[in-house]
Amino acid sequence: MKCGMLKGTCERASSSMEMETPDRTKAASSSTPISKFEDSPVFNYINNLSPIKPVKSIHVAHTLSSLSFASLQSIFTSPHVSSLKESRLHRRHQNLDFSKLKSPSRDAQRASANERAEAELSENFGERISIPSTTVEQLGEDNKLTFELSHTLDYECGSPDSRTNQEMCLGRARNFDQQVEPDIGNTQAGPEGEWASLAPDTVDLLIFSSPNDAEAFQGIIQRSPGLETGLDAAISSSLIRNNIAELQKMQLLFQVASGGHPEMGDASESIEIKHTREDLGSHDLETMGPYPCDGLNNEAELHDPFAEMKPLSNFQRGLRRRCLDFEMVGAHHHKSLPDRSNSSSLSHPEGMIASTNLMLTSVNSKRGGQPSMCILPGIGLHLNSLASAKDCYNVINHDSSFSETHSNMSCQELLQQTVISNASDREADESGNIFVEDNPLAMVLLDEPNPNPNPNLNPNSPRKKRRRAEHPGDDDGCKRCNCKKSKCLKLYCECFAAGIYCMEPCACQDCFNKPIHEDIVLATRKQIESRNPLAFAPKVIRASDSVTENESMKTPVSARHKRGCNCKKSSCLKKYCECYQGGVGCSINCRCEGCRNRFGTKDGTVPVAEADCEAEDEEAEKREKAGLDAIPLRTEKLKTVLPGTPSGLSGSLLPQTTVPPPKSKPLRSSFMATVGSTYVLNSTQKLGKAKAEFLLPPLPNLEKPQQFNAENELPEILRGSSTPNVNIKTASPSSKRVSPPHGEFGSSPSLRSGRRLILQSIPSFPSLTPQH
DNA sequence: GAGTTTGAAACT
DNA sequence: CAGTTTCAAACTC
Known part of the structure; x- marks a missing residue:
């Protein structure tokens, strides 16, 4: 299997594959002599044997060079980022850093290929190769990739084709080319279609590449049928509940993955998905793509599979985005899953974690009292925020029957309120990013399976956000800072004091309280804490x-x-x-x-x-x-x-x-x-x-x-x-x-x-x- | 929206 | 630790 090839070889293979893919697409679409040649059994055989594909087009060669210089990550970056870029899904991946990493290679591809479909296809194709190789060779090193892969998997889950392909690939991951051929046709139809068709391969590869992932994912994949047919919130919610264990696995994976990449995640994903779920109606299907499977695929991806993953990824990513992941920083040092998974055994010096876990435990009682690791990072919220969050509460209630959920819903409400309060202002800041994700507590909330299947209840929906924002009085707790001299690195800054990053709504000047300055923020915070360990404690x-x-x-x-x-x-x-x-x-x-x-x-x-x-x-x-x-x-x-x-x-x-x-x-x-x-x-x-x-x-x-x-x-x-x-x-x-x-x-x-x-x-x- | 007031945070 | 300064939010107009 190609996965087994050496890393360098794999890279080359990926590059070559990427280069080749566009050409192959062209070949497939046009019946040129070359394409005929490629179609010949001999050619296919050669392709299968050699990881290095013949370079057919010069312009592709440029791509290769550019790719060759690109970092592994840039090459291995999740395909869906790019492929979905123009789709509704593109918002999921807001990770700027990630995209930046990718950008060089992607740009190069585009420059050379000048055809979006081709470029995307090449990326996707390349990733197929890269995924296994990365997993095999860098397993444990680049967990982020693993997480990305999980997302990729999600995409595929809903696709009917995915199963078929899965079956094909399970026994033989080798036949990239075979699968690529059909993909080419899809590619012409549209990016989404292309992606949908391509996805299955990745899934298979993922499964093979990472045992852990495979386990977690397989459950999801197996559910894909239901997803395909169901596509409704109720099903998704039930799935979520059913897949808690899987989610937990994912969570663990993500935890590990997230450890080293504060910026990596885009918290928006889960929210986006939820939105989609809300909006999921017939009209969504219309936009999904030329192929029925595309629509299904998208839906499945957006809804159920992702919903399952959501709580995890969301929470984590949200932390990254909005919350100062100070715990995470510490956690980075220990990447062992057990440490994080076991809240009680956390070596983290911060008692807050423990307490938080307790709180979450109660909240997440449905999970058998097993505190979610996600919880830990979610603490970066000032208690005052919670207190103030109530201000937003009413809004939420107005929006939906949100309050209908159980007595313990109150906790959720609280969390959501907090989320809303903190995020209400920034909904639009980054394309598609949902503020909820930004809030650690929100993450916690998300992490908890929401018993309420009603999508309308989802506070994350853009509509709701808008509504909340529209309520003037509601954002008492949602206000952002207006610092001018403190650079938002002192307790004067409400955001900083609350342990959150400043966001768009903030009117601060020369703000350093942003993810990009995480180091500074952490250092400053540490300094302040050294001076007053309780400086960041809830005031009330x-x-x-x-x-x-x-x-x-x-x-x-x-x-x-x-x-x-x-x-x-x-x-x-x-x-x-x-x-x-x-x-x-x-x-x-x-x-x-x-x-x-x-x-x-x-x-x-x-x-x-x-x-x-x-x-x-x-x-x-x-x-x-x-x-x-x-x-x-x-x-x-x-x-x-x-x-x-x-x-x-x-x-x-x-x-x-x-x-x-x-x-x-x-x-x-x-x-x-x-x-x-x-x-x-x-x-x-x-x-x-x-x-x-x-x-x-x-x-x-x-x-x-x-x-x-x-x-x-x-x-x-x-x-x-x-x-x-x-x-x-x-x-x-x-x-x-x-x-x-x-x-x-x-x-x-x-x-x-x-x-x-x-x-x-x-x-x-x-x-x-x-x-x- | 500008200016004032206020008290926390930071500094000495 | 106390006093002073700095700062940003809250408030007033």
């Missing part, structure tokens, strides 16, 4: 983000500003106040003056006049009368929610009950006690150091991720308030604090569950710092 801990806006206004108590504000003039009544901005009440950590935070003053009182919720205010007043601060009230609510299922994390950490819980409730044993104590202490405690003590989230450089104790898991408010006891202090900001067991929490099972929920719901801040 919210017990629940899934509440509606109205509710969110009420919330606060359950959440607290971690470090506390320092307001002097705003009375914590304006967004200048971080606490207020975060929708949380001030805490003892605040050094504010004249605090009138409507969400709760640092004294633990809620200004009645300013409180939005009258009922709440009344309750607060009652509580105050009873000797309890207003905060406990909210805490009670929170508590009521806590016992909920893990899925409830989603939503419902926020007090949704309008009825005040019985005051007799031993809340104190749990949150209440904590909170109350906090406020009580508050008067006397203005701690400077207290900050660190109450910092909630798992610290970035968590040394003992597994040591989650109640406090670690609890929102700062709870923890901080749990007891004035300073024992809560963390050993170091970066490490989780080891706090003495709180009998209150420990004694209550319900509380435990609540703790868990809280922990899960609390995104740990993204630690960009690579492993220390």
Whole structure:
């Protein structure tokens, strides 16, 4: 088999093949003497024997030279990037870097061939060869390629031809030429047709080349029939669920692949696919291509197969694009799949990962509690983003029955909200890129099989994006930075502080917070973290983000500003106040003056006049009368929610009950006690150091991720308030604090569950710092 | 949209 | 650690 040939040989073969392909196409299309000659059995035999094909056209020779100088990657780059370039699918591959790598060879081909179909065909053809060779020889080195291959496979999955070809190729990958011949005809028909016909070969090759891939892919391929016929979202969704294992495999592969290429992925793919699915109607078929199989192929590719892959690739790619993959950076060092796959065993110093995994675990309960690796990178989101994300929530709801999905949907909602908030502005920036992908959390969301088959629910659709963007008030959480002097490399920059790259919507100047400056960003971030390990920690801990806006206004108590504000003039009544901005009440950590935070003053009182919720205010007043601060009230609510299922994390950490819980409730044993104590202490405690003590989230450089104790898991408010006891202090900001067991929490099972929920719901801040 | 206010972040 | 400066968001007009 040609795959077995030496790398150099393979390259040459690829080049020659590429060169040859156009000619072959021509030959096939025109009955010239040459073509006749080629068609002769002898010629075919020779072709099969020799990896080096005779160069038939001079202009092709140029291509060869150019190709010969091109890097392996450029040569081996996924064919679909180019082939689909003019198709609807082209948007999937937004990876600029990748395309750049390819561009030289591609351009050369075009320059020489001057015929798009030919060039594409040659690329595709070349890739067939290159794929196996790459896999065989560089297996493990260029995982990226593997991932690309997986995509390629996706394309093929839906094609009826793919199966046929697959069968052909399974036994004999050698017959490129034989398969090429038919392809030539298709090529003339159109790029898509050409691609569709070509794809099968690649699939086969992939299967052979990579055992792992083969496994994962085969399942997908086997499903192709269903895809072909089904083509509806329901099927795709079911497929997704059914192929979780395969997806996981893919994920692993991708993880490895993605490790070294921050920019490699285009997050847009999954989204694009989803869009297609939404739009998938008869009209799509019309545009698919001249060949019926093309249409099917495209659909299948776009929908099911990719949908399956989507969660993985999407998430990963999304991370790359939007999120500062600081974890990834660290992860790059260890490419072993097990490390990444096993969240619990992650050697990553950053506790956030662990916490995130937990959260995701709950979210992805359907996956058997197996935390998805994808989750890890998704952490680069500022908690505030989540909090603010709720602003966008309503929009989402309007769009669809999105909210219809289960109780644990709330978590998804949260994620989506976040995604929306972060991405709403940038939808158009890069052709076809969907903002959702940009958001790590969004990725997480995507990663979770969406039970809701309704494509309309897909928040990723362009339509939805548009809608969201149209909602002016909704993008409170979606705002981008406007930095002018900080280069978006300081915490002044909201984007940078949130661990995300600046995007088009940003009005920043001289921005360095972009993927292209990843190194700088990482270095800067690391520097800042070294100075303050919690610099990138969420500023506000919210017990629940899934509440509606109205509710969110009420919330606060359950959440607290971690470090506390320092307001002097705003009375914590304006967004200048971080606490207020975060929708949380001030805490003892605040050094504010004249605090009138409507969400709760640092004294633990809620200004009645300013409180939005009258009922709440009344309750607060009652509580105050009873000797309890207003905060406990909210805490009670929170508590009521806590016992909920893990899925409830989603939503419902926020007090949704309008009825005040019985005051007799031993809340104190749990949150209440904590909170109350906090406020009580508050008067006397203005701690400077207290900050660190109450910092909630798992610290970035968590040394003992597994040591989650109640406090670690609890929102700062709870923890901080749990007891004035300073024992809560963390050993170091970066490490989780080891706090003495709180009998209150420990004694209550319900509380435990609540703790868990809280922990899960609390995104740990993204630690960009690579492993220390 | 420009200018002011504000408080966090950064610096000394 | 405290004071000062820088910065960008929030706010006002």
